[in-house]
Amino acid sequence: MNIGIIGFGNMGKVHAFSVENLKYFYNDIDFDPVLYGVAASSAESAAAYAEGYGFKRAFSSPEELIRSPEVDVVDICAPNVYHYDFLKAALECGKNIYCEKPLTGFRDSSVEICSLAKKGKSVCGVVFNTRFLLPVVRAKELINDGALGRILSFNISFLHSSALTPYATGWKQDKNICGGGVLVDLGSHAADLALYLCGNISHVSGKSQIAFPKRLSRDGGEYKITNADEAFYMTATLDSGAVGQICVSKIHAGTNDDFSFEIYGERGALRFSLMEPNWLLYYDSSENGMKTGFTKIECVGRYPSPSSGFPGQKAPVGWLRGQLGSMHSFLRCVSDKTEFTPSFYDAARAECVIEAAYRSDNSQREERVNYF
Ligand SMILES: NC(=O)c1ccc[n+]([C@@H]2O[C@H](COP(=O)([O-])OP(=O)(O)OC[C@H]3O[C@@H](n4cnc5c(N)ncnc54)[C@H](O)[C@@H]3O)[C@@H](O)[C@H]2O)c1
Known part of the structure; x- marks a missing residue:
C-alpha cells in the first residue's frame, strides 16, 4: 500500500511516523503500508524529506505525486488552501485520500468535494484524530449505551497560548491560506466532536476575537492580523434542544494543547481534558452515583482489539515518549563518543x-x- 504524503511540516512527519509504527500497535496489519513518496512546496525540499525520512521517491510537485500510478493513498498535509485542488485532482485519479482537517476550510468547496467523492469508489477520510483518543472512544460508548440519558448541555474547548507571542504570523494567521482563523484551525475539531458526541447542531451564535491586530514579522516589520480570528466563542443549539458552548483560542495563557469537553445529560455527565489523557470522568446521577461523585474511568492504553496492547495496556499516555527519549540520548552519546x-x-x-x-x-x- 504505497502512501504519498503532500506537505511535510509538522503533520506530514506525524503521519509518516504513524505509518511506520502501525505494526507495533495493531495485530491486524496484513497489508504493507509503505512510505512511498513525498511532495512539498519545492522539488528540492521533497528530495531532502525523501532522503531524510526514507521515502522511496521524491516528487517534483504534488500534482506529479497524485498522478503517479504507483501511489495508492494520497495523504494531504499541506496548508488548507491547497487541499481543494489536491483533493479534486486525487479524486479524478481515483485515489484513496487521507486528508488533514479541515477538508478544505471553505464550506462550498468542501460540499463540492463531498459530492465528487460520493461518485467515486475510493476510500476517503479526514483526520479528526481527537475521535480516536481513548477517553473519547469510551465517552462515545457510554453515550450510546444511554449512560447520560438525554444530553442537555455541553462545553467543548480547544485552547492554546501559541498566539500570545507577537511573532505568531504563519499561514494559520491568514484567512486566505487557512480558510479562517482559529475557528477553522481548532474549531473544526471542536465542531466535529460536538456533532459526533452530542448530536446535530441546528443553530449557532458566535463571536470572534482578534486581540493582537498588529504583530511583528520575523524581519522586524509590522504584520497585520486582519482576517484570522485568534479566539472564537460559540453557542450552539442542537436539534434535540440541548445547548452547548464551544470556545477555541490561541490566546489563552497557560494552556498548551488544552482540548477538553464536558457533556451533561439527564442521567449523568462526562468530563475529559487532553492534559489528563489517561482518564475520562463519569458522573452517574443515580442514588449510587451521588455517593461517589465523579468516577475516574481509567483509559490509559486499553485500546480495544485489534490493538496489540503495545506498549502495554496499562501504559499511561506518554510513557513511550520517555522510552524514545532514553534511546535517543543513548544513541546520541554512542555517535558522539560521550558519556551517557x-x-x-x-x-x-x-x-x-x-x-x-x-x-x-x-x-x-x-x-x-x-x-x-
Ligand atoms: N489533526 C491535527 O491535529 C492537526 C494538527 C496540526 C495541523 N493539522 C492540519 O495539517 C495540515 C498541515 O499543517 P501543519 O501544521 O503540518 O503545517 P506546516 O506549516 O507545519 O507544514 C505544511 C507543509 O506543507 C508544505 N507546503 C506548503 N505549500 C505547499 C504546496 N503548495 N504543496 C505542497 N506542500 C506545501 C510546507 O512546505 C510544509 O512542509 C493543515 O491542513 C492543518 O490544518 C492538523
Whole structure:
C-alpha cells in the first residue's frame, strides 16, 4: 500500500511516523503500508524529506505525486488552501485520500468535494484524530449505551497560548491560506466532536476575537492580523434542544494543547481534558452515583482489539515518549563518543539501596546502605 504524503511540516512527519509504527500497535496489519513518496512546496525540499525520512521517491510537485500510478493513498498535509485542488485532482485519479482537517476550510468547496467523492469508489477520510483518543472512544460508548440519558448541555474547548507571542504570523494567521482563523484551525475539531458526541447542531451564535491586530514579522516589520480570528466563542443549539458552548483560542495563557469537553445529560455527565489523557470522568446521577461523585474511568492504553496492547495496556499516555527519549540520548552519546547517564554507576548505587532494604527486611532493623 504505497502512501504519498503532500506537505511535510509538522503533520506530514506525524503521519509518516504513524505509518511506520502501525505494526507495533495493531495485530491486524496484513497489508504493507509503505512510505512511498513525498511532495512539498519545492522539488528540492521533497528530495531532502525523501532522503531524510526514507521515502522511496521524491516528487517534483504534488500534482506529479497524485498522478503517479504507483501511489495508492494520497495523504494531504499541506496548508488548507491547497487541499481543494489536491483533493479534486486525487479524486479524478481515483485515489484513496487521507486528508488533514479541515477538508478544505471553505464550506462550498468542501460540499463540492463531498459530492465528487460520493461518485467515486475510493476510500476517503479526514483526520479528526481527537475521535480516536481513548477517553473519547469510551465517552462515545457510554453515550450510546444511554449512560447520560438525554444530553442537555455541553462545553467543548480547544485552547492554546501559541498566539500570545507577537511573532505568531504563519499561514494559520491568514484567512486566505487557512480558510479562517482559529475557528477553522481548532474549531473544526471542536465542531466535529460536538456533532459526533452530542448530536446535530441546528443553530449557532458566535463571536470572534482578534486581540493582537498588529504583530511583528520575523524581519522586524509590522504584520497585520486582519482576517484570522485568534479566539472564537460559540453557542450552539442542537436539534434535540440541548445547548452547548464551544470556545477555541490561541490566546489563552497557560494552556498548551488544552482540548477538553464536558457533556451533561439527564442521567449523568462526562468530563475529559487532553492534559489528563489517561482518564475520562463519569458522573452517574443515580442514588449510587451521588455517593461517589465523579468516577475516574481509567483509559490509559486499553485500546480495544485489534490493538496489540503495545506498549502495554496499562501504559499511561506518554510513557513511550520517555522510552524514545532514553534511546535517543543513548544513541546520541554512542555517535558522539560521550558519556551517557544514567550510567552503570547510577544503576549499581540503586542496587546498593535495594540490597540494604532486603537486609533490613531480614534483620528487622535499620541497615546502612553500603555504597562502593
Ligand atoms: N489533526 C491535527 O491535529 C492537526 C494538527 C496540526 C495541523 N493539522 C492540519 O495539517 C495540515 C498541515 O499543517 P501543519 O501544521 O503540518 O503545517 P506546516 O506549516 O507545519 O507544514 C505544511 C507543509 O506543507 C508544505 N507546503 C506548503 N505549500 C505547499 C504546496 N503548495 N504543496 C505542497 N506542500 C506545501 C510546507 O512546505 C510544509 O512542509 C493543515 O491542513 C492543518 O490544518 C492538523
